[in-house]
């Protein structure tokens with residue numbers, strides 16, 4: 001009989017009794033409201049910081065994936081899309097600097113894209129040397145790099161195809177008044193900052209940038225009500241060959257092996273007046289910190305994350321406080337029984353910890369789904385790394401502990417003498 | 423796995439405190455060296471609105487160890503106030519309270535909590551069980567607070583549930599227990615860790631007279647087994663037969679017998 005009862009007790013009772021967990025689960029609707037609140041707070045923080053990270057990372061993507069050791073820019077360069085031009089003569093000068101193995105020009109410039117239906121969108125032209133080695137236009141999905149040597153051909157990023165009304169290779173549009181034909185699709189080079197990227201050769205990019213948008217269209221593009229030039233060959237069959245006077249925006253440098261890069265940078269800057277030479281890492285850092293700090297976008301996204309934390313603290317705080325208010329007599333009883341303040345605090349902190357932990361998991365799942373959906377459909381990168389997931393967990397727990405402070409205040413004030421009052 | 427019996431013989435002094443210094447069989451007339459409770463000239467004045475009320479006006483009282491002591495008196499006479507003071511939950515305006523020989527009016531909040539934790543078991547009118555916990559867990563939490571955990575706690579819970587006749591109900595939450603059963607769980611919780619003092623305020627008020635009497639009979643029996651002193655506030659005359667001593671509070675003063 002004794003043994004029977006004993007085994008029965010062992011299986012049925014947990015002897016490490018957690019009042020916190022039991023009180024939490026005693027009121028399931030309130031528990032779910034708390035979980036939903038934490039879930040959304042977690043999501044808000046994760047998505048905002050993920051957006052910020054993804055945004056700054058994608059802003060420097062073209063730099064990071066380049067194989068250049070050094071990027072030469074105009075002295076007053078602000079970021080990739082805002083700089084005054086250099087010219088090809090300077091690229092040639094750079095080639096002759098000792099320690100330079102290879103120099104390539106790069107054009108990054110805004111332009112207007114016109115679809116066959118005559119609708120407009122803004123694009124960023126990225127002109128580079130398709131036979132070069134230093135610039136990489138993302139991961140190639142379709143097409144061959146060297147087809148870009150054909151005049152008026154472009155690559156576009158997978159994410160911007162719908163915006164540009166492009167469905168397959170061979171589709172086209174107009175840049176200025178010149179035609180553009182899609183011959184390749186890249187992936188993973190899109191950034192919020194530069195918008196829709198059109199990769200092309202330096203020659204074609206130069207021709208595009210000098211071609212004005214006109215009211216006249218080649219007849220194959222014409223829609224009702226617009227003038228049309230009967231001959232679609234009203235533009236030069238080939239872009240003009242480039243001369244030393246032609247503009248580029250950046251010079252990418254590959255150094256000789258075992259070069260001291262800071263010496264090389266000094267030499268480049270002295271040979272090329274009014275320029276700056278940055279290592280790839282510096283250039284990337286510069287771009288990221290511009291978009292993070294000077295643009296205000298980093299601030300806005302950071303503010304969103306802070307609001308998420310505040311909302312979380314308020315929700316968890318409110319739930320904990322009302323839970324404590326509902327269980328005042330129990331806390332009074334514990335106090336009367338001689339439990340130390342720490343026992344009471346532990347109940348509340350444990351409750352906060354459970355809420356935080358159990359809200360974090362669905363929150364992260366929600367974020368993962370949202371992030372992959374956003375990247376797939378919007379081409380916007382929301383970066384959630386293991387490190388950022390751990391950071392958000394830390395923030396969540398901190399958030400819950402902060403909200404526990406209000407509830408602890410309330411418990412501290414409970415007079416155990418209430419246990420004898422009706 | 424160690425059995426409860428083996429554990430008990432090893433650690434009985436830990437669970438069941440040594441009460442040899444207290445005379446277990448109360449013998450009236452025999453002068454004891456140390457009363458369980460000694461109250462000297464306790465006054466309690468409270469402010470109610472603009473005026474001061476004198477609720478207790480000089481209480482002198484000695485409760486012998488091992489006694490079942492009843493405190494009776496009309497409603498509003500200050501019984502609960504006196505009990506709250508004796509439990510160390512309220513400071514008297516004036517006077518001294520000695521529990522088990524220690525002057526609790528000299529103790530600070532933390533010392534009082536420690537004293538209650540180890541020496542006083544409480545029984546309340548409304549049971550004050552934790553509704554989210556099972557009967558066994560309600561007892562476990564009292565032991566947990568006293569630092570009794572694991573196998574030792576399991577054995578004591580099992581033994582307490584058996585002593586209050588609820589060995590089959592340990593897994594039930596309070597809302598699935600009758601009033602009498604709830605108060606029996608509360609008694610088991612109060613006895614957990616074998617404190618020398620049990621304090622109860624109107625423990626039968628929420629029970630019908632039959633189960634009230636049964637539960638108090640049980641309390642008397644278990645307290646006697648433990649050698650604990652019981653101080654019980656009540657205005658229920660039907661449990662008078664269970665008392666060793668009865669005191670009356672009237673007009674802020676104590677009247678014996």
Ligand SMILES: Nc1ncnc2c1ncn2[C@@H]1O[C@H](COP(=O)(O)OP(=O)(O)O)[C@@H](O)[C@H]1O
Pocket residue numbers: 468469470475477495496497498499500501502503504
């Ligand atoms: N904190 C207080 N402030 C004002 N009046 C109080 C306070 N505590 C108790 N009283 C009054 O003191 C009297 C005694 O209360 P109580 O000890 O609860 O009586 P009993 O338990 O004997 O019914 C009551 O009239 C009550 O209203």
Ligand SMILES: [Mg+2]
Pocket residue numbers: 501502
């Ligand atoms: Mg009362």
